[in-house]
Amino acid sequence: MTGNIIGERFVVVSFGESHGKCVGAVIDGCPAGLELSEADIQKELDLRKPGLSSVTSPRMEEDRVEILSGVFEGRTTGSPICMLVWNKDVDSEPYRMFVNRPRPGHADYVARMKYGGFADWRGSGRFSGRITASLVMAGAVAKKLLSKTLGVEIMAYTLEIGGVRAKNFTLEDVRNKRYSNEVRCPDEAAAYEMIKRINEVRDEGDSLGGIVECQVFGLPIGLGEPIFSALDSDLSRALFAIPAVKGVEFGAGFAVAKLLGSQNNDPYAIVDGKVVTLTNNAGGILGGISTGMPLIFRVAFKPPSSIAKKQTTVDLDSMKEVEISVKGRHDPTVVPRAVPVVEAVVAIVLADHAIRAGFIPPVLRC
Amino acid sequence: MTGNIIGERFVVVSFGESHGKCVGAVIDGCPAGLELSEADIQKELDLRKPGLSSVTSPRMEEDRVEILSGVFEGRTTGSPICMLVWNKDVDSEPYRMFVNRPRPGHADYVARMKYGGFADWRGSGRFSGRITASLVMAGAVAKKLLSKTLGVEIMAYTLEIGGVRAKNFTLEDVRNKRYSNEVRCPDEAAAYEMIKRINEVRDEGDSLGGIVECQVFGLPIGLGEPIFSALDSDLSRALFAIPAVKGVEFGAGFAVAKLLGSQNNDPYAIVDGKVVTLTNNAGGILGGISTGMPLIFRVAFKPPSSIAKKQTTVDLDSMKEVEISVKGRHDPTVVPRAVPVVEAVVAIVLADHAIRAGFIPPVLRC
Amino acid sequence: MTGNIIGERFVVVSFGESHGKCVGAVIDGCPAGLELSEADIQKELDLRKPGLSSVTSPRMEEDRVEILSGVFEGRTTGSPICMLVWNKDVDSEPYRMFVNRPRPGHADYVARMKYGGFADWRGSGRFSGRITASLVMAGAVAKKLLSKTLGVEIMAYTLEIGGVRAKNFTLEDVRNKRYSNEVRCPDEAAAYEMIKRINEVRDEGDSLGGIVECQVFGLPIGLGEPIFSALDSDLSRALFAIPAVKGVEFGAGFAVAKLLGSQNNDPYAIVDGKVVTLTNNAGGILGGISTGMPLIFRVAFKPPSSIAKKQTTVDLDSMKEVEISVKGRHDPTVVPRAVPVVEAVVAIVLADHAIRAGFIPPVLRC
């Protein structure tokens, strides 16, 4: 299979470019009978769109989703669901220069080399963060499917931006507060500091990285097909498909390097007649299979590469080093807008695995 | 596709159980004409096998590879290559109790639940580290293919064990010293400390986690198929297929959360007439595509779950909590033995992508 | 992978319904650098559309293709190509009754059973011949790719309709005359008889089956991946995806049952310094691999099931047998309109295999 397609039984195809006609997705394999409207998808898209706050790009993307196929009388039919948003408010001209003067940290140069100069460079083409709209659309369907059939709840949120880390928050804060501030952080004091830091750095023409954490509740035991479609394998594959991701860790993550086995192992216990673990260093996955405990993992996002600050690059015509300053409406950090994107790709992978493992049937008879 | 199969054009199928007849792999899609002998594979397998040092399990696995198909007159034919090692020196009895009293941190419980009690529990069955022998066999072929056609060099090594981190080492140390000590660490002073720490912890009936770092040289620009088969996506998928992996990061990795864009972006420059970057925070991947710079990434391994120290688990018959102490020949840390396994899965993914991108032809005419 | 997706390296995704908003296709994996315009696709679509002749449905489908992504400055970019035609001139109401009174020979009943009553029944939904527009759009790209890179020529034509078989025609007739008559038959006398037969049968409220033959010139030796992706395997898979196909045969086809080996074997010879076969009973495929001789195969199409003549079916509400007469604008035979569809799916499969075998590179540097 080719690179713009993911999944085995709940398959997502992404298409479109940043400044082309549209960005869209096709889902093949969504069970028939799921209630689905454009509003279900719009709700998620609205969480991703820029221009909403002081900490994101002022680019106005209306991003009205249109469902082109696969839904009839308010329900999925079992046929491919094609959805898209039409592109508007584009200004491609500033990007022309990056073809010959590639932005450090962006995909300009590799895109040119891989596609022989034929890649669409307008708005970074396929290498734009805007492509994540296709993930969010498909993820919205996956989320609804998981929620309606299994009661799965997926919650991502900002854990860290520019060195400021959320520390004091409860699961209830995650549930109720993560979308109550511009940085999608459940710790409001940290959120305040993050916003301050973002504003400082943007004024300097610079940008910030950060970490998104995600928790998933309600998964049954048994999702994942070791060894190569282990649940963590497939989740990480999807997470690294999000632009700017540089690291993924589950449960205790990299901290396991400093733990003893006796500290890291999660002891089993019986609570309310059910087998559970008392800690969750495993992050909800053992042997590549969901344990029935909550999934928990973190995703590191690099600072956006498009910054106003001067940087060194090369002019590919003259083969000389030159300075570049990227003007325009760029996000000073992608972390808040990445929150719904993380939820989306996680939903896509989990929906696929829930179908594969027989937890969701081909037809929802409800 | 199902979970024991990976790849699109260089496809690897893993089969076998820890205490069944054998552990093996089939490769479908290896180009014809590659010189290949059992010695090529044995060399890599020998790096994985236990019993070689004070820091690994004393289980003696002879692990003589046998090529069953796909090689004729010393060269690959283009047909599927089946390879296996026969299992010997097995003692399954100690594992019987884990069916009802699952080891904390191991896959016993999820395996039982997912496969309805039919999973082979002997030696942990498919959830044994022994399954990595299939990865190493397939990886040996991929490595040779990459080396012969593109000159690709893949070098993994221990970066950290039990909180002891390698700090002082050069690329030459990586190349020459990583296999000169029992922990496969290029920093010999750190290696000494790691070994000391392992011995301490083993005596306490406990185990240690750690980090493997890997660098890859010689990759052309253009491997990777964004967005879902981005090179980092597919590498991470394969890395998380290795038992005990809890985190994967590329280049600056999780540290990007604390970097400014101006710090993290790798400036372009021209060196010897070639476009390069002066730093490599990207880890050799931008936009999901290899940049031509070295790949660099890190993989976190948890401490082995099978420890002699007493832990709490549940008895699934009586549904009561009980104590368990895992006796037997278990590794106090998997990190040193994971080093060749990391190289193997990386080779498998890179070979697949090199073929997909047209860098390796279907027939090697040499 | 799911059922609306085909191919490994040149992947086609079909979406849309007969009376939904649109019918479309996404191609992922088309090499970058191919000159491509909507006119290239429109040309093929126009050959498929109804309403053009006395022997097809009078339904007017304007079928203007719109390319939504993957093409920039007149060339493919290497990104997914999404194309669609918007549906117009639909009259769904007549189809409502088939939900409860399934048409004999059509998919009404199985669609209802498989998709739990959620399938879109308007215009037969996904089970309409209209879905072949998605095949033709994708096939148009594949055809152009094959033609530009390898000079491949694909020619399908009507061999038989309603028992009238084309007998007297040369390869030049195929090339020049197949589109010169309404039934796309290279034998004009036979074409005349076919049209007469169609008109008779339509007047009786009945329909006719037939056979499409296809020849392909210019294929190199070596396409096909035995055993399961043998070239005939993958071609037949794609051909049976066309609605109404009931048989596929290559070369001598079913006639081999009556041949001796000495008659059926194609003797090798040297002509103009090249190894060729003097006959082509193999139809251009041996051992699942293209031989370098022309591909030749035949596809049997059943008579359209939607006929005005009275037939017996059941009413699924009352569970009683009832009579049905299908009114409306239905083709009396699909064979002439199937001709470009056969060419399209053949092109899709051949493009995929030509890329897989390394005959077409990921970037066309021309």
Place this chain on the structure above:
Amino acid sequence: MTGNIIGERFVVVSFGESHGKCVGAVIDGCPAGLELSEADIQKELDLRKPGLSSVTSPRMEEDRVEILSGVFEGRTTGSPICMLVWNKDVDSEPYRMFVNRPRPGHADYVARMKYGGFADWRGSGRFSGRITASLVMAGAVAKKLLSKTLGVEIMAYTLEIGGVRAKNFTLEDVRNKRYSNEVRCPDEAAAYEMIKRINEVRDEGDSLGGIVECQVFGLPIGLGEPIFSALDSDLSRALFAIPAVKGVEFGAGFAVAKLLGSQNNDPYAIVDGKVVTLTNNAGGILGGISTGMPLIFRVAFKPPSSIAKKQTTVDLDSMKEVEISVKGRHDPTVVPRAVPVVEAVVAIVLADHAIRAGFIPPVLRC
């Protein structure tokens, strides 16, 4: 995916060569809990093996299956099932000459060209009918799975050999008599004529083609994923993977070309409270989906290409035309031995689709 792998959820990998060490298969995705022994597989293999009758090759293939993985305590575990037969009684020397003097009608020449001269030519390597042993092994598992879970019964038999066609037989004859004669034909009079014809033709150093028909009972409504994984698409793909197949037709097959819609449409009726069709020209498939009626289809096999009679070929060294006579232990017709192979590949496809459609769960709780 590559060519030696088929299926989505019940995946079969074929490996091995005619005169290499072994021929084998791996199944990934077989549900856990199926009772399975080597005897279950041996039974099917024995039906395929040569040397049993006057009408097959006298080559003695003991073909004792060995299960290497995936079965524990008499049941499948959900892990990959690797099975193989070791090759014995091989005499490769006679095949050496075909490398330079390719047999007409065989794959010698294309194999050499596609694999650059590296293909294993001994016993025709991967292009030997012997490779079908891997299909039969995998098919035996699929058959048992389908039988135990859904009561599916798959019956193939010889319909025609060398122009002699079975005409007088009932379904009971198929069930009881197809394995009672050397040609696996349910019409004993026809069988007698077939055997006579085979013996005549063999004495002349020639060979015969024929047709295998197959009927499948007990399939539920709803298998198949239109459009590209339509049930007939996937069945035909698998059938053309069998060496020597030149045509596949379902139900009325090529005869539809001469039928009117009113003749070909199968009228619905209610029998015993169930919706059925009174005829079965559809062959049990409409719109690519199983209808609940019996599957019925036919497969044309060409006469074996290896014949003693003199034929013309070319010497690839001297590039001159030469005569060739293929000596050795070749089947005068493959039809009788193809009967269990057809059943096997059909079972593989049906098992895959039954799992995909949710009719067989991941774990058999019985």
